[in-house]
Amino acid sequence: MITVHHLNNSRSQRILWLLEELSLPYEIVSHTRTAADGLAPPSLRAVHPLGKAPVIDDDGLVLAESGAIVEYLMARYGDGRLSVDPGAPEHVRFVYWMHYAEGSAMQPLVLKVIFDQIESARVPFFVRPISRGIGRAVKAKLVAPEINRHLDFLEAELGRSLWFAGDEMTTADILMSFPIQAAAARAGLDSTRPRLLGFLDRIESRPAYLRAIERGGAYAL
Numbered sequence: 630m631i632t633v634h635h636l637n638n639s640r641s642q643r644i645l646w647l648l649e650e651l652s653l654p655y656e657i658v659s660h661t662r663t664a665a666d667g668l669a670p671p672s673l674r675a676v677h678p679l680g681k682a683p684v685i686d687d688d689g690l691v692l693a694e695s696g697a698i699v700e701y702l703m704a705r706y707g708d709g710r711l712s713v714d715p716g717a718p719e720h721v722r723f724v725y726w727m728h729y730a731e732g733s734a735m736q737p738l739v740l741k742v743i744f745d746q747i748e749s750a751r752v753p754f755f756v757r758p759i760s761r762g763i764g765r766a767v768k769a770k771l772v773a774p775e776i777n778r779h780l781d782f783l784e785a786e787l788g789r790s791l792w793f794a795g796d797e798m799t800t801a802d803i804l805m806s807f808p809i810q811a812a813a814a815r816a817g818l819d820s821t822r823p824r825l826l827g828f829l830d831r832i833e834s835r836p837a838y839l840r841a842i843e844r845g846g847a848y849a850l
């Protein structure tokens with residue numbers, strides 16, 4: 630039996646969604662972000678040394694890292710579904726987006742979260758103008774332009790096909806969902822990029838996506 634160690638409002642939502650798309654049976658062990666800092670609770674570190682979500686346990690095989698989990702589940706249970714055949718022309722795009730989601734898209738979004746925290750950090754009053762200034766300057770000069778470059782790129786790519794790797798939804802789209810949702814929640818993705826908003830509408834209305842929310846609990850970034 631597959632067990633998903635699920636952290637609320639996190640990347641592990643994608644794994645629940647994938648399992649629902651594949652109609653596989655699974656159990657959820659829920660971990661709740663701490664009130665103090667919003668990080669994962671120590672219970673996740675008992676499952677995997679890094680203490681990050683998602684982690685799965687498939688009959689004793691413990692695996693972390695979203696992309697690795699998706700590839701493992703697809704190789705073992707996918708039966709060719711939600712995938713692109715290695716001989717098909719879109720295969721290279723499929724591989725690219727599978728890696729890009731965590732390898733590139735998430736980086737500037739995580740930096741934004743970090744520098745938002747630096748900007749609003751509770752620090753002694755005489756340090757506050759400095760921490761606020763650093764947070765704002767790094768975001769304006771480095772982080773926001775980088776995020777915008779990624780969003781422009783993604784918006785243009787969705788002009789090539791309905792989904793990231795062609796006209797059928799694949800696991801590349803499942804992995805891409807989190808950075809795009811995070812950009813909509815916290816990094817200014819809005820109606821000026823209608824294809825990305827259309828992508829979110831399409832995934833968020835899928836029955837399997839909605840079942841995953843129902844099982845995993847409320848999901849808000």
Ligand SMILES: N[C@@H](CCC(=O)N[C@@H](CS)C(=O)NCC(=O)O)C(=O)O
Nearest residue numbers: 639640668669681682683694695731
């Ligand atoms: N690249 C990793 C990132 C894992 C990660 O950072 N997960 C976040 C959840 S979205 C987490 O566990 N955050 C809580 C913490 O850092 O304490 C993956 O895709 O699995």
